[in-house]
Amino acid sequence: MDQRIMNSTKPVSAFFILVMSLFSCQCKEDKKEEPDNCLEGRNGQLTLVTKMLHHARPIPGCRVFVKFNATEFPGEDTSLYDYKMTADWNSPYVSIDSLACGNYYLYAIGIDSLLDPSNWVCKGGLPFSTTQQVGSDSIHVYITEGD
Numbered sequence: 001m002d003q004r005i006m007n008s009t010k011p012v013s014a015f016f017i018l019v020m021s022l023f024s025c026q027c028k029e030d031k032k033e034e035p036d037n038c039l040e041g042r043n044g045q046l047t048l049v050t051k052m053l054h055h056a057r058p059i060p061g062c063r064v065f066v067k068f069n070a071t072e073f074p075g076e077d078t079s080l081y082d083y084k085m086t087a088d089w090n091s092p093y094v095s096i097d098s099l100a101c102g103n104y105y106l107y108a109i110g111i112d113s114l115l116d117p118s119n120w121v122c123k124g125g126l127p128f129s130t131t132q133q134v135g136s137d138s139i140h141v142y143i144t145e146g147d
Contacts, residue, residue: 037101038131040068042083044100046130049138051092054112054122058092059143062110066096070105071127081107104128108141120145 052062065081067074074080087094087110107125111118124143 038103039100040102040104041100042096042098044098045134046099046101046132047095047097047136048099048104048128048130049136050094050096050106050108050141051138052087052094052108052110052141052143053092054110054143054145057112057114059110059112059122060087060092061089062087062092062094062108062143064094064096064141065107065109065125067105067107069103071103071129072105073107073125074105076107076123078107078109099130101131101133102129106139106141108143110143112145115145 050064052059052064063078064085064087065078066083066085067080068082078084083096085094085096105125105127107123109121109123112120112122122143122145124141126139126141128139130137
C-alpha cells in the first residue's frame, strides 16, 4: 500500500476512536432515583410501643416526643417535635399508633422518684428507622440524669 494512504488514515482512525469513546461515555445509563415510599408521620398502620427505662428501671409517666423524618437529635426544645404523648402515671409504656415507615427520633422526659432528690428529671432519646408498614414494633428508650 502507498505510504501516503497509510499516513492519512492514522489521523482518521485516531479521530474515529476519539469520537466513539466520547459516545460510549455519554451513553451511560442514568441512575434512576427510587421513590421514597416511606413518608414519615402518622399516616400509616404501624404501632410503635416504647418503654422508657432509667438504666434498667422502668420509669412511668414519661412524656414522649417524636420528630418525623429525623435520624439525629433535634434538641431539647420540645416545640420542635411533631408529635407528643404521655405515658400513664403508673406505666412506662407509650403506644404511638398510625405511624408510616421511615425515620423518626424519639425523645423522652420523666422523673425517677427513687433518686435523691426524688424529683430528678431524666431524659434521653434515640433514632428509630423502620421499613415495616403494618403491625407493631417495640423499642426501649433509655433516659438518664445526665451521666
